[in-house]
Amino acid sequence: MATWYDHPQYFDMVFRDETDAEVAFFEQAFDKFADGKVKRLLEPGCGSGRLVVGMAAKGYDVTGLDLSKPMLKYLRDRMKRRKLPGTYVLGDMTEMNFDEPFDATFCTFNTFRHLLDEAAAEKHLRSVAANLRVGGIYILGFHLIPMDADPECTERWRASHGGTNVSVTLRVMDFDRKKRQELLRVSVKAVKRNGKVEKIRSEFPLRIYTPTQAKKLLAKVSDVLAIEGIYDFDYEIDEQREFDNDLTDAVFVLKRI
Known part of the structure; x- marks a missing residue:
């Protein structure tokens, strides 16, 4: 059975509907929080x-920077088809080293939680800061887990594009608060226009953060990144959230100082 990350087209289809809202929010955040003009962007x-x-x-x-060659190839080909310029880097988001600083950086929808320990998470944040100009911003989004959260969780999505219908099931297979990790299984069924069926299954761990644990982590890098705004996945620029135990779908706007 194929794996999720070897089939970027399905990955892209599932989250495509979120893109317009995120892009609009990014531009609003640039205007509201960044110092000076924003032109150069990085997505680790x-x-x-x-x-x-x-x-x-x-x-x-x-x-765009990623560890997956299939993902980067898919991105490169898509940009080429649309005749859009871009730069694609095969690399580790904890060890980034670019010649020129960026005006803004963004990493949303739990990619950050693939960093499985505190050292890697802090290293990533400091690497972002090192590649971000003073006054630039980092938009970081990931789910927080309340202390009373139900560890048994299943989510399902459907998406269609170009005659292909995709159904996705995301299930929590293991949840360990002590180790601060959950194991997720993603199952994908794609039915193509010609009737061919492709099934994909991937399992991967993600780091768990409560609001308190996220607050402690961000405090560790407060010498280089200051919290300027806190939002949720509704991406409403005029509706900031409190950094409290009710915050679950968190989007942090961090400024390089």
């Missing part, structure tokens, strides 16, 4: 690159 852990494409289509100079 860009995956299939739906946000790279979305921001490049708006005229930004965008660099």
Whole structure:
């Protein structure tokens, strides 16, 4: 059975509907929080690159970085088809080293949680800061887990594009608060226009954060990144959230100081 990350087209289809809202929020956040003009952008852990494409289509100079060769190839081919310029880097989001600083960086929808320990998470944040100009911003989004959260969770999505119908099931297979990890299984069934069926299954761990644990982590890097705004996945620029135990779908706007 094939794996999720070897089939970027399905990954892209599932989250495509979120793109317009995120792109609009990014631009609003640039205007509200960044010092000076924002032109050069970086997405660490860009995956299939739906946000790279979305921001490049708006005229930004965008660099996407990822560890997956299939994801980067899919992104490169898609940008080429749309005749959009971009830069694609095979690399680790904890060890980034670019010649010029970026004006803004973004990493949303739990990519950050693939960093499985505190050291890697802090290293990533400091690597972002080192590649971000003073006054630039980092938009970081990931789910937080309340202390009373039900560890048994299943989510399902459906998506269609170009005659292909995709159904996705995301299930929590294991949940360990002590180790601060949950194991997720993603099952994908794709039915193509010609009737061919493709099934994909992947399992991967993600790091768990409560609001308190996220607050402690961000405090560790407060010498280089300051919290300027807190939002949720509704992406309403005029509706900030409190950093409290009710915050679950968190989007942090961090400024390089």
